[in-house]
Amino acid sequence: MRAVVVGASSGLGRCIGIGLAKRGARVALMARRRDRLEGAAREAGDGALAIACDVTDEQGCRRAIDEAASALGGIDALVYAPGIGPLAHIADTDAATWRRVLDTNVVGAALVTNAAISALEESHGVAAYLSSVSASLTPPWPGLGAYAVSKAALDKLVEAWRAEHPHVGFTRVVVGDCAGGEGDGLTQFANDWDPQLAAEFHPIWAARNYMSGSLLDVEHLVGVVDGVLRAGASVAIPSVTVAPRPPAHP
Numbered sequence: 001m002r003a004v005v006v007g008a009s010s011g012l013g014r015c016i017g018i019g020l021a022k023r024g025a026r027v028a029l030m031a032r033r034r035d036r037l038e039g040a041a042r043e044a045g046d047g048a049l050a051i052a053c054d055v056t057d058e059q060g061c062r063r064a065i066d067e068a069a070s071a072l073g074g075i076d077a078l079v080y081a082p083g084i085g086p087l088a089h090i091a092d093t094d095a096a097t098w099r100r101v102l103d104t105n106v107v108g109a110a111l112v113t114n115a116a117i118s119a120l121e122e123s124h125g126v127a128a129y130l131s132s133v134s135a136s137l138t139p140p141w142p143g144l145g146a147y148a149v150s151k152a153a154l155d156k157l158v159e160a161w162r163a164e165h166p167h168v169g170f171t172r173v174v175v176g177d178c179a180g181g182e183g184d185g186l187t188q189f190a191n192d193w194d195p196q197l198a199a200e201f202h203p204i205w206a207a208r209n210y211m212s213g214s215l216l217d218v219e220h221l222v223g224v225v226d227g228v229l230r231a232g233a234s235v236a237i238p239s240v241t242v243a244p245r246p247p248a249h250p
């Protein structure tokens with residue numbers, strides 16, 4: 001399997017990129033921070049590629065995907081992991097923040113898919129996009145409104161691509177709370193959150209039972225993504241949810 005993983009410099013995308021490589025895939029790892037990508041590629045081993053790519057730059061996406069396709073000799077699998085979720089009251093979310101969130105979480109997914117679609121058509125490959133329980137299954141979490149809106153749009157984007165490209169598999173991967181892996185594999189999703197705002201919103205999320213109280217083992221996510229990609233386009237897997245089971249009540 002020749003796989004491109006975007007958003008592979010930290011967190012879940014990094015774990016998926018390395019995990020796919022460990023399971024025998026040849027991988028091209030993409031994100032903006034080249035130094036971290038190179039570390040991930042070293043860990044992935046077996047000729048893994050580190051290709052810098054900012055998903056908000058259309059030409060940059062095309063260049064990066066072209067480089068990956070020619071180095072790998074084609075693309076069988078695309079994983080889209082970039083996602084940002086600034087924590088803010090929705091009334092305090094300004095235009096620049098809305099644009100940054102939508103550019104990264106939605107428009108970037110469209111640009112990367114566009115750049116890869118001819119290679120995926122040729123291989124009858126699969127594209128998988130990381131969505132979130134907090135944005136796709138529960139009502140929007142207070143403080144993460146822009147994130148929820150963007151992931152809802154991403155969900156529809158996946159359907160829109162599927163509607164026009166029936167020879168490619170398009171899968172939405174809905175993920176529950178996950179800390180990622182060790183070192184750079186740890187999620188950086190909440191690194192920029194204002195602690196005071198986090199302390200304000202956390203009790204609301206808990207009171208509404210949005211958090212399961214457990215964390216997903218990232219290896220389970222990697223295994224599911226690997227299975228989805230290996231199934232190929234002839235198997236319809238429009239959506240999978242990978243989330244920790246809430247602790248059983250006595």
Ligand SMILES: NC(=O)c1ccc[n+]([C@@H]2O[C@H](COP(=O)([O-])OP(=O)(O)OC[C@H]3O[C@@H](n4cnc5c(N)ncnc54)[C@H](OP(=O)(O)O)[C@@H]3O)[C@@H](O)[C@H]2O)c1
Binds near residue numbers: 014080081083187
């Ligand atoms: N962690 C969770 O509990 C959880 C739960 C559900 C869903 N998810 C989803 O899983 C995905 C990964 O989240 P994470 O927790 O692993 O977060 P993370 O550690 O912050 O990883 C985000 C990745 O996206 C990349 N990225 C951000 N902006 C980019 C841009 N403009 N161009 C290219 N790459 C960009 C980052 O790399 P650079 O900064 O180097 O570009 C990084 O590799 C997200 O889509 C998130 O919504 C996470």
